[in-house]
Amino acid sequence: MILRYVKYKVLLQVHLIPRQTRKQCTMSSTSLYHQSDTRIQSELQIIEKSKINPQHFAPLYNEYYESIFRYVIKRINDTDLACDITSNIFVKAITNLSKYEYRGLPFSSWLFRIAKSEVYQSFRDQKVKRTVSIDKVTIVQVFEELDLDGLDEHKEKLKKVLRKINEKDLMLIEMRYFEKRSYREIGEILSVTENNAKVKTFRALQKLKVLFKE
Amino acid sequence: MRKILFNKKELSSDQINNMRDFDLVLKKVQAQRQYWRNPWFYGTIGLASILSFLMFI
Numbered sequence: 001m002i003l004r005y006v007k008y009k010v011l012l013q014v015h016l017i018p019r020q021t022r023k024q025c026t027m028s029s030t031s032l033y034h035q036s037d038t039r040i041q042s043e044l045q046i047i048e049k050s051k052i053n054p055q056h057f058a059p060l061y062n063e064y065y066e067s068i069f070r071y072v073i074k075r076i077n078d079t080d081l082a083c084d085i086t087s088n089i090f091v092k093a094i095t096n097l098s099k100y101e102y103r104g105l106p107f108s109s110w111l112f113r114i115a116k117s118e119v120y121q122s123f124r125d126q127k128v129k130r131t132v133s134i135d136k137v138t139i140v141q142v143f144e145e146l147d148l149d150g151l152d153e154h155k156e157k158l159k160k161v162l163r164k165i166n167e168k169d170l171m172l173i174e175m176r177y178f179e180k181r182s183y184r185e186i187g188e189i190l191s192v193t194e195n196n197a198k199v200k201t202f203r204a205l206q207k208l209k210v211l212f213k214e
Numbered sequence: 215m216r217k218i219l220f221n222k223k224e225l226s227s228d229q230i231n232n233m234r235d236f237d238l239v240l241k242k243v244q245a246q247r248q249y250w251r252n253p254w255f256y257g258t259i260g261l262a263s264i265l266s267f268l269m270f271i
């Protein structure tokens with residue numbers, strides 16, 4: 001990664017990369033979610049092979065296991081159950097792989113969509129309680145957005161508000177502020193456009209503000 | 215009622231990766247792939263029925 005970055009910087013200095021390619025290179029080196037075309041192509045090859053033989057799915061399983069697990073554990077505070085759910089997410093992904101079509105979205109967004117539905121299914125089945133994981137760093141940013149000062153003063157209030165806010169709004173705030181996802185990524189997971197994700201997140205934040213003032 | 219966790223200690227990448235079990239996933243996939251969902255199953259049954267009907271005639 002570091003070597004690739006140094007090589008890219010050197011190439012930039014000698015003006016070997018045109019402006020458009022420069023933009024793409026910067027995105028792929030900084031974003032873990034939005035990948036380069038070569039990586040997407042290699043993933044697609046693995047997917048095609050996995051449709052015939054699921055054993056070929058192993059590299060994708062190894063690559064995305066951690067991010068999917070973290071997504072689940074943040075919402076379900078039970079390691080064993082999170083492990084089971086993550087496993088079920090991949091089972092669902094493999095069994096439905098024939099339905100997967102590449103439409104310009106990264107494969108991970110498809111996995112996260114399955115993860116979202118599996119997590120919510122477990123809430124519906126009342127297997128587990130909904131958990132929201134927050135930390136000092138992430139709530140500071142939320143407080144900045146809400147124009148609030150003083151972490152300790154408002155921490156308890158935030159906890160109360162997060163219990164009150166509706167699930168859809170919580171999901172948006174969670175993905176944007178607690179998990180630091182881009183609007184594009186949120187849009188892809190929720191099957192909406194990037195702009196729509198931005199608008200919905202803004203509205204969710206406004207609702208949070210109103211609840212905070214109550 | 216939601217549970218709000220503040221500054222919960224996160225699992226390390228190694229701990230998470232130790233939980234990976236692709237073989238278990240494959241076993242579950244195999245268990246879910248029911249043979250009666252396979253078009254070959256109906257093809258074989260259909261062909262056998264036709265052949266046995268023709269032999270009966």
